[in-house]
Amino acid sequence: xxxxxxxxxxxxxxxxxxxxxxxxxxxxxxxxxxxxxxxxxxxxxxxxxxxxxxxxxxxxxxxxxxxxxxxxxxxxxxxxxxxxxxxxxxxxxxxxxxxxxxxxxxxxxx
Numbered sequence: 799x800x801x802x803x804x805x806x807x808x809x810x811x812x813x814x815x816x817x818x819x820x821x822x823x824x825x826x827x828x829x830x831x832x833x834x835x836x837x838x839x840x841x842x843x844x845x846x847x848x849x850x851x852x853x854x855x856x857x858x859x860x861x862x863x864x865x866x867x868x869x870x871x872x873x874x875x876x877x878x879x880x881x882x883x884x885x886x887x888x889x890x891x892x893x894x895x896x897x898x899x900x901x902x903x904x905x906x907x908x
Contacts, residue, residue, distance in 0.1 A: 801846040801903075805854045808836055812860055813889035819869075820883055826869035833864055840904060850903060853889065858901030860885040 818824035884896035
């Protein structure tokens with residue numbers, strides 16, 4: 799599987815998990831389990847020198863945000879909540895890249 803195929807497969811899933819959490823229909827622990835499962839799968843891919851697509855940048859930004867911020871912060875900070883919602887919308891529908899998305903690819907193991 800290539801990096802692009804991985805992102806094309808995982809980005810819509812992350813958007814669904816994110817939207818479900820933001821609409822209070824999915825527990826934050828489920829989002830975190832998805833995050834760690836995704837990172838474990840990422841570790842199985844061969845390192846890539848491909849440039850990051852806009853979708854990949856938003857994907858990693860959103861994944862990192864769900865790891866960095868506790869659920870109460872995401873729920874209580876309207877700016878953060880809106881940014882994550884915008885990222886989910888971009889991953890599911892495309893359009894303009896949300897502002898402030900600085901997604902970086904995790905380093906592959908040696």
